[in-house]
Amino acid sequence: MTSLQEDLVLENLRQIVDPELGINIVDLGLIYEVKVADNNVNIKMTLTSPGCPVGAVIQGQCHAAAKKLPWAENVEVKLVWIPRWDPKTMASEEAKMDLGIL
Numbered sequence: 001m002t003s004l005q006e007d008l009v010l011e012n013l014r015q016i017v018d019p020e021l022g023i024n025i026v027d028l029g030l031i032y033e034v035k036v037a038d039n040n041v042n043i044k045m046t047l048t049s050p051g052c053p054v055g056a057v058i059q060g061q062c063h064a065a066a067k068k069l070p071w072a073e074n075v076e077v078k079l080v081w082i083p084r085w086d087p088k089t090m091a092s093e094e095a096k097m098d099l100g101i102l
Helices: 004-013 055-067 093-099
Strands: 033-037 040-045 074-079
Touching: 004 033, 004 040, 040 055, 040 093, 055 074
Parallel strands: 040 074
Antiparallel strands: 033 040
């Protein structure tokens, strides 16, 4: 179960759209974990591929989106590659339909 603060972080992250796929990064399943402790926000995320040319931009957008929350003092966005992103199992149903998987 997520906390209200974690839900607010996810709501902000949902505004970030993968420029290649045109779908937000939360529905794509690129956000693996959001943890909030005190006023610290830790985000674990991945990209559609390790060679993603806009990876640093998306990571920066995640940091900025979390920092918009008035109580978020410290924000860390960590890229992880395990598990490997798989839209068939990680994307939302709506994103799967948009991607033509369903």
